[in-house]
Amino acid sequence: xxxxxxxxxxxxxxxxxxxxxxxxxxxxxxxxxxxxxxxxxxxxxxxxxxxxxxxxxxxxxxxxxxxxxxxxxxxxxxxxxxxxxxxxxxxxxxxxxxxxxxxxxxxxxxxxxxxxxxxxxxxxxxxxxxxxxxxxxxxxxxxxxxxxxxxxxxxxxxxxxxxxxxxxxxxxxxxxxxxxxxxxxxxxxxxxxxxxxxxxxxxxxxxxxxxxxxx
Amino acid sequence: xxxxxxxxxxxxxxxxxxxxxxxxxxxxxxxxxxxxxxxxxxxxxxxxxxxxxxxxxxxxxxxxxxxxxxxxxxxxxxxxxxxxxxxxxxxxxxxxxxxxxxxxxxxxxxxxxxxxxxxxxxxxxxxxxxxxxxxxxxxxxxxxxxxxxxxxxxxxxxxxxxxxxxxxxxxxxxxxxxxxxxxxxxxxxxxxxxxxxxxxxxxxxxxxxxxxxxxxxxxxxxxxxxxxxxxxxxxxxxxxxxxxxxxxxxxxxxxxxxxxxxxxxx
Numbered sequence: 191x192x193x194x195x196x197x198x199x200x201x202x203x204x205x206x207x208x209x210x211x212x213x214x215x216x217x218x219x220x221x222x223x224x225x226x227x228x229x230x231x232x233x234x235x236x237x238x239x240x241x242x243x244x245x246x247x248x249x250x251x252x253x254x255x256x257x258x259x260x261x262x263x264x265x266x267x268x269x270x271x272x273x274x275x276x277x278x279x280x281x282x283x284x285x286x287x288x289x290x291x292x293x294x295x296x297x298x299x300x301x302x303x304x305x306x307x308x309x310x311x312x313x314x315x316x317x318x319x320x321x322x323x324x325x326x327x328x329x330x331x332x333x334x335x336x337x338x339x340x341x342x343x344x345x346x347x348x349x350x351x352x353x354x355x356x357x358x359x360x361x362x363x364x365x366x367x368x369x370x371x372x373x374x375x376x377x378x379x380x381x382x383x384x385x386x387x388x389x390x391x392x393x394x395x396x397x398x399x400x401x402x403x404x405x
Numbered sequence: 406x407x408x409x410x411x412x413x414x415x416x417x418x419x420x421x422x423x424x425x426x427x428x429x430x431x432x433x434x435x436x437x438x439x440x441x442x443x444x445x446x447x448x449x450x451x452x453x454x455x456x457x458x459x460x461x462x463x464x465x466x467x468x469x470x471x472x473x474x475x476x477x478x479x480x481x482x483x484x485x486x487x488x489x490x491x492x493x494x495x496x497x498x499x500x501x502x503x504x505x506x507x508x509x510x511x512x513x514x515x516x517x518x519x520x521x522x523x524x525x526x527x528x529x530x531x532x533x534x535x536x537x538x539x540x541x542x543x544x545x546x547x548x549x550x551x552x553x554x555x556x557x558x559x560x561x562x563x564x565x566x567x568x569x570x571x572x573x574x575x576x577x578x579x580x581x582x583x584x585x586x587x588x589x590x591x592x593x594x595x596x597x598x599x600x601x602x603x604x605x606x607x608x609x610x611x612x613x614x615x616x617x618x619x620x621x622x623x624x625x626x627x628x629x630x631x632x633x634x635x636x637x638x639x640x641x642x643x644x645x646x647x648x649x650x651x652x653x654x655x656x657x658x659x660x661x662x663x664x665x666x667x668x669x670x671x
Contacts, residue, residue, distance in 0.1 A: 214559055223560075224567035231647035232633075235640035242574040242639055249572040253579065255600070299575050299637045306575070317591045329591040331583065367577075376576035383575060 238301035252372035263371040270368035274361045275379060277386055282356050282393050283347050289313075289395030290402065292388055293321055299383065308385040313378065313392055321395065322402030331374055339397040340404045347397045359396055363389050447538055447615040447667035450622045454539025457532050463513025472508035474501070474540065485544035486664050489652045491555040498561045500652040502626050503644035505536055521643040525627050537613045537624040541666035548663055549610055551656040558653065565654025568647050569600065574637040580651070582636075584608075594671075599655050606665035609655035614668040622667065625652060 215223065228243055248266040251258035258266070295312025297303065303310060315321060318331040321338075338359075344352045361368050364379030378384045384392075395401050458469045458481070474484040475492070489500040495507055506517040509529070520529045553559055569580040583591065584599040597608035612625045623631075629648050633641050641648055 214556065214563060220560070220563045221567065224564045224571070227564055227646045227650065228568060228571060231642055231645035232639040233642060238574075238634075238637065238639045240639050242637070245571075245573055249577055252577075253567075253570050253572045255570060255581075255585075300634045301640055302634065327592045329589070329594075331586075331589050331591065331596075374578075374582050376578075381575050381577075 235301035237299070237303060237306045248367050248371060257372060266367055266371040267369065270365045270371075270377075270380070271361065273380065274364045274368060275386075276357075277360065277390065282360055282390065283398060284387060284390030284394050286391070286394040286398045286401035286403075288388075289391035289393070290322065292384075292391055293395055294325070306382075308383060308388060311383050311388075313384060313388065315392070315395075318374070323405065324402060335396060335403060338403050339399065339401070344397050344404075345399055347393075347399075352397075356393070356397060359393060360389070363392055445615060445667075445669045446620075447542070447613075447622065447669065450535050450538035450615065451542045451667065452539075454535035454537070454542075457535055458539065462532075463509065463515045465512065465514035467512045467514075469505075469508050469512060469536075471512060472505070474504055474508075481540055481543045483544055483547060485541045485666065486547045486549050487551055489558075489561070489649050489656065490552050491557050498555075498557050498649055498653060500625065500644070500649045501537055501540060502533055502624055503649060505533055505540075506644055525623075525630070526621060534613065534622045534624050534627070538622050538667045541613050541664070544664055545666065546663060548661050549656055549659040551653065551660065553657060561650045561653040562657050564646070565650035565652070568651055569654055576637045578636045578638075580632070580636070599658065602659050602662055605663040606668065607662070609652070609659045610662040610664040611666060611668040611670075613666050614670045616670045618671055623670075 214220070229240065232240055232243060234240055245253070247262075248270070251262050251266060257263070292313040293315035296314040296317050298311030298314075299306060315335070316325055316328045318329040320328040320330075320334040320336050323336060339347070339355075342355045344355060346352065347356055358369070362375075363384075365377040366373040366375035367377060367380075376383055378392075379386075379389055395403055398404070458472075461468050471478045473479075473492075473494075474481065475487055475490050476484050485501060488504070489498050491498050492504065492507075497503075499507065506520060509515040509520065509532075510517040515529060520533070523530045526534075551558075553562065570585075572579040572582075579585075581600060583589070583596050587598045589596045597603040597611075599608050603609075609625070612628045613622060614628075615622050626643055626648055629651060630641055630643075633639075
């Protein structure tokens with residue numbers, strides 16, 4: 191009897207040891223370990239410091255293959271929309287030619303860039319979107335923006351009938367997460383990547399009937 | 406006469422350019438790659454790597470011929486498609502390059518920290534890129550088959566997965582922003598999906614690679630480093646845990662894919 195108890199105890203101990211060797215930490219512990227790993231693996235280089243690893247609500251919620259819960263999605267989107275800064279004097283459009291230059295320019299914000307100021311940054315639109323037909327080297331991560339204004343019936347951007355789409359477009363450029371919590375698109379205004387005047391030029395590229403986007 | 410010839414040449418180039426424009430840009434790029442593949446300059450790096458493996462080097466004046474890359478001391482064939490993996494002597498999961506650092510330190514007496522801190526394309530980093538080219542080439546045509554039996558290998562897969570989806574930086578990018586969906590591209594550059602198996606000779610099964618645009622041999626470490634630069638992240642340490650964990654994640658996902666490394670890239 192005593193012998194069998196000892197055997198049983200030994201067997202139980204063996205199970206514990208084996209389990210201890212082969213089992214993984216739980217999901218929450220792995221999350222914590224992953225964060226610690228990132229912090230210790232990266233270092234500051236030029237303008238790209240380890241501060242860039244500190245996530246806000248949206249970045250954290252959109253950091254897995256699972257979409258966040260519905261209430262979190264709503265919170266991200268409503269906070270983003272509430273913080274959109276609308277253009278001074280209600281002037282939404284600039285020069286589409288400048289917008290095209292910005293759309294072509296994919297530079298800025300890397301550790302090899304000297305400054306993080308908007309003046310040195312491109313809008314990198316063509317990396318992910320088709321825009322004007324004449325540019326065949328465009329990416330496909332985002333939807334095609336060819337005929338963006340035309341398709342939405344914008345024949346005169348300053349016409350009150352166009353106001354809703356004009357405002358939506360500004361909001362999307364300022365903070366894409368206002369309309370889609372886990373959008374792949376950077377938050378150009380919110381994150382200080384582009385300034386108001388650069389954003390106006392992009393607005394013109396998308397909405398001006400004379401822009402190559404709407405030909 | 407010479408003038409005429411120049412004009413003729415210019416005319417021919419224009420005609421060729423016009424014909425080229427008829428084809429899609431992707432066709433053109435594929436054709437360009439096929440032309441170049443006839444003489445992949447990676448071969449030069451492979452030859453150099455084999456030489457460096459056998460040469461007596463470093464403070465201890467020793468070769469790397471007793472280096473254990475996972476299949477026993479000195480075995481090179483077939484090791485690449487099973488890395489990163491667990492190593493009992495270092496008590497760590499290591500990728501090809503972090504393992505080479507271990508061997509260069511223990512066998513040859515090099516300072517691994519100093520090499521890890523050296524810029525790509527300089528000093529002993531040049532040795533590493535040649536070694537990685539040769540060693541990967543010795544598994545050319547084999548299928549990716551990373552071990553996942555050890556708990557640490559499984560843990561590193563889980564950490565790699567979390568790193569892959571981690572959004573941060575001024576542009577909110579993660580690895581998944583570009584490599585989480587099938588059939589996407591940036592400009593004309595096709596992007597491999599890396600959250601699952603991208604297929605033979607794509608993604609993890611295609612690096613190291615010779616880059617025609619820069620004339621350089623890029624290891625997986627260098628590939629990851631430039632990804633993070635474009636992701637607008639801070640600087641990943643050479644052979645740091647995040648790079649190894651991502652290697653485990655991509656390598657395990659690519660199980661069964663044929664390795665073409667060292668490949669040829671635009």
